Amino acid sequence: MAGDFREFLQVLEKRGQLRRIKTLVDSDLEIAEISNRMLQCGGPGLLFENVKGAKYPVAVNIMGTVERICWAMNMEQPQELEDLGRKLAMLQQPKPPKKIAQAVEFGKVLFDVLKAKPSRDYFPPCQQIVVEGNDLDLNELPLIRPYAGDAGKIVTLGLVITKDCETGTPNVGVYRLQLQSKNTMTVQWLSVRGGARHLRKAAERGKKLEIAIALGVHPLVIMAAATPIPMDLSEWLFAGLYGGAGVKLAKCKTIDIEVPADSEFVLEGTITPGEEMVDGPFGDHMGYYNQSKSCPLIRFNCMTHRKDPIYLTTFSGRPPKEEAMMAIALNRIYTPILRQQVPEIVDFFLPMEALSYKAAIIAIDKAYPGQARRAALAFWSALPQFTYTKFVIVVDKDINIRDPRQVVWAISSKVDPQRDVFIIPDTPFDKLDFATPKVGLGSRMGIDATTKVYPETEAEWGQQLESDPAIAAMVDRRWAEYGLADINLDEVNANLFGYDMK
Missing domain, CATH: 2.30.110.10 (Electron Transport, Fmn-binding Protein; Chain A)
Incomplete structure (x- = not known):
């Protein structure tokens, strides 16, 4: 010890x-x-x-x-x-x-x-x-x-x-x-x-x-x-x-x-x-x-x-609280265990603002149609503590799930509500959740925010905008030469927006 x-x-x-x-x-x-x-x-x-x-x-x-x-x-x-x-x-x-x-x-x-x-x-x-x-x-x-x-x-x-x-x-x-x-x-x-x-x-x-x-x-x-x-x-x-x-x-x-x-x-x-x-x-x-x-x-x-x-001592309440910090640490411990049970899951995150268990964002290495829905269903049954997770958002593996800007972008640009949102009604739920219509009985929502493949969509999907790799590498090398060595972009993002970029 x-x-x-x-x-x-x-x-x-x-x-x-x-x-x-x-x-x-x-x-x-x-x-x-x-x-x-x-x-x-x-x-x-x-x-x-x-x-x-x-x-x-x-x-x-x-x-x-x-x-x-x-x-x-x-x-x-x-x-x-x-x-x-x-x-x-x-x-x-x-x-x-x-x-x-x-x-x-x-x-x-x-x-x-x-x-x-x-x-x-x-x-x-x-x-x-x-x-x-x-x-x-x-x-x-x-x-x-x-x-x-x-x-x-x-x-x-x-x-x-x-x-x-x-x-x-x-x-x-x-x-x-x-x-x-x-x-x-x-x-x-x-x-x-x-x-x-x-x-x-x-x-x-x-x-x-x-x-x-x-x-x-x-x-x-x-x-x-x-x-x-x-x-x-x-x-x-x-x-x-x-x-x-x-x-x-x-x-x-x-x-x-x-x-x-x-x-x-x-x-x-x-x-x-x-x-x-x-x-x-x-x-x-x-x-x-x-x-x-x-x-x-x-x-x-x-x-x-x-x-x-x-x-x-400590006390409960709306985050941030000590219990939320413990949940963030446990999130990291759970990740390899969850990957072992649901192999397509690359990473997952339980945002503190969502009480560290009410909403989960999971990233998958998508290989076939319907895989996002399968991953969400598997997540709910993987470990006992995920029973009360109300929302599961599934994104592609290239999305930084700890950056809300990227997650919201994926939802906004890749989700058709009728096709990609599914709800499971009348499931056992947290009795402390006042939002449920019946005590201890509520619904869950899955959101497929992954890039769609046939036959999920018949439309041709647009090509995602990305920096030219060679130019990006060059700018990385010359960053100090520009006189910008004192500016760390990850720290700027973390300080300005409060995001965990790691």
Whole structure:
């Protein structure tokens, strides 16, 4: 592993990407307002050292840029995330190597898996202080309330850890929790998530579900928990693969659950099946307040923490937010996995402005008529996280899918709405999407913005305008000679239009 959360904060501070705030601030609304302004401008992570009524400092906006997420994963450039994706793709669908080089590469991946196995820490830092029974008061945690219409204080970046009561297989997810009392919280999770499945299994057997919340872990462990790809590997192994070494785990004090040994805080409790309380409303990633609903109630009986712990938090909302930055990084990791499942896909992009999952732009190496529609349909079924993608735009491989000017040009010049737009009605959908006519049931749209071939069209397609290759190469060579060496066109595009040109 690449160290613990505290060591990552030191990395950020050394690189000028952490700002310590010593002024007194309020965890109610004020911290979120300050952080939101930093997120809007790509500003540094923040460590609030003087929080009103709180014993502990609050860290926020730690993963507020893709660059910082790359640092957390021992990388410098987003392109390196695709190398990690290729490793995961090889593990997901291994193929017999045909060449010695392929065998060597697969052997390296298997060795990485062995190195990634978690280990046990019998004297974990997360249990330096133990608080149990009546002494436990969750109000001592500096939980934030991000929006004025929120029902209460929340936990956002905690690892929610449960275990299958039959097989013992753990699930690690990142779900929102609402503080209900000094020792209770409600947890908001979708019915398809691992924690919800574990609760249903416990209910069938008449058992309580043990649950632990690990707060203040290294960001790459959070990234691993947020990676919902269909592989029979635990999130702990994912974190080990991400970090290059196994995660150190510790057994909880009062329940049979393992947590990261270097967590800043750990909350231990149980859920009694059927015991629920009203949760919400809260601001969510769609940019609206969601509706209140009954959610499972967690009763905590123990809190452990490190000496002088730091509380890590974030909040949802209309992008840019930290969750959007995480999604951009995960997009890079998914790309090789998606290519393996749908070979004609050259690249794909989930724009942050489309909530990082509602719209996808995919580039294909088109070889036959109807291929764009086939690619869109294959995309929707390739990975579970693409189930709720509302729009899929398919373009040719020469279109830079991260440049909206090129994508809009392809749609405008290559699409006939009647021929190239298709809609699939009444499909399972995100219940947080207010645009759907029925809760949990909506439609999807595919747009074929590729160059049409016969028999898709009977018209002769015009020749696309392009620079003369020889002249373009000459201008590249003479760019400094023109006195324009100080002008980097990619940087100009990025700064002027905010486009990711890489």
